[in-house]
Amino acid sequence: MRKTIKALTLLVITMPVIATAEKFPELGKTPPMGWNSWNKYHCEGINETIIRKQADAMVSSGMKEAGYEYIVIDDCWQNGRDEDGRILADKSKFPSGIKALADYVHSKGLKFGLYSDAGTKTCAGRPGSRGYEFMDAKTYAEWGVDFLKYDWCHHGKQLAEPSYTTMSQALEKAGRPILFSLCEWGESEPWTWAQNVGHMWRTTGDIINCFDCVNNGWGFGVLSILDQQRNIRKFVRPGQWNDMDMLEVGNGVLTYEENKTHFSMWSMLASPLITGNDLSNMDEKTRAILTNKNIIALNQDPLGIAAIPWRDYGDFEVWFKPLHNGDYALAFMNRSKEPYSLSWDFTGLNVFDVDDPNGWKSYTFDHPFIMQDLWSNKIIGKTGDTVKRVLKPRETLVIRLIKQ
Template structure:
């Protein structure tokens, strides 16, 4: 009898102190305002962005969250402590903005912080978690990005501060995707699974090749902690912001896809080049990211002499997603993928498909060689076992 009581208490404890929203079976896809606009946001931009996601086909490709980052809030009501949207940028209020986004068939996200202020100095949610969560639910918010600035005066651990908002969100009864932006400081991948749907493993990305590589390399260290309903987050996509070449942006998209990273567009989708649109909407590349198995692909071979890598991860249909990646400057290179590295035999015959070219490359035995991969380029492949 004591065992049954103890077991019941344990079940009750776990149901209270765990994330309970059913969201994030695959990595989230959408758009976030920060990388391109920073604090220069307003409801007109958000309206136009929602419209552009529809008009460009991005929404149909899977980018459904429209997320307003920092700087949307101004203060708190001195009587109710309710958060007050910035009256200049968002005069119609956030409930009205959420209604507009929803009317376009999309989902609406907001930003807050686990400290006393946001990173831009707007009101944080520490000490107001239930109040804020309830007002988000009333506004029909679908997504919360929760940052980690100005936490010093709280005297609470990072874990405790993020748990407080998790529990407040659970109490609203509204499923709200919980994106924890802790910057990877306390190795959140190891212990965040019961707290959030995704967790930042890195500091903020910038629109530069080295920044992008640093973030995905750090993120790769925690590959074994990702699974459906909880994914590692090396930060948002910079594709289309202009700081990298088209080749580098395709590599960026390939790495985020095979790593099961959130695909959150960070450029101005109202003014997309055709090339950027094609990178962001490649259905076969997106399918790798959104594969139902939800296992993060990772580095399986590193060639330090030539500065090349092979990444791989399993897919739900039994095939493998494989990335042949040339990190080197200047020179084009040949990269060999050994089938035993993928868990197959040296005698195995494998069908290989190039996901960027949408082209079957043929059947190969023992290994596949990617020829002439340009500097900073990558070939994203789907490999399917034909015979052992």
């Protein structure tokens, strides 16, 4: 009998946890933009000097002006708990403490983010938040944290939905508006259940600094991640974003055209734009890619629709994105290592969005549009004209059709 009562009690306690999760609804109306330490600095490279330097560079480089606002420290900032269970920063790396660092970031007009894990340990073996969710959330609020990336290592037999819901509730109870980023790797299809839990959720395993790599045990290349978004784009809308992981733009390896394609497609799909390079040491090409206001405007469009994979010709693809003011955006992507001769006529074409939340929707090109090349920032004609271009290997031509 005692076992039965205990089981019923657990049921009463557990079920409302899932039912009553509530993120801060005023946050994340457009895809979050910022910087994260992991891709460049990993575990061993972070310290408070580096983070301050990145905050300074986000302002001086024009990144802040372009819309980037979050400075996020990933794994390895923490190294223990005190006798009361309160999470402790690694004093060798952050001698001034996390609150002082958050205050510095805020003084630059930016927002500050931290990392934790739903399991007992983080992916690097530091203390996770399992069993300490409410204490950690209260600590983060006291420190002035604005963004929490929450990973999924060392979770044992935990289920993702209740685990992430618990932290979502803890953040709500702590009272400070904190954008909640679920880094669950897409294993339990968070796009189907996390709309009220968090503001963004990872859809795949980690990105690796490679354009066309398939999962090699460490992560996925740019094209592989892109291909995994095709059937889940319908879950994207304001306040709920499929996170295609952090950008590798500016970290070497990718060519100039690959970097532009990477940035273009993350923007077309309305993925959060979280850079992962050294902002204090960007060359001009990298800076120009990451601050291209034409491309960023597609990502930040308030309609919040992820691009439709409209045409697939193997090594050549066309993606279509409707915009809030009646404009359209199109990405003509050459996936191959060879040039592609593009000749495109809009006459008589239609785009059907079968995933529209109000039922399938059709878009036509019957209304006259002016065509703007968003990378060159040049007007290249009208929709009655044929688009002709030799696309370089891995190049993506992004056009905005401006309604007349």
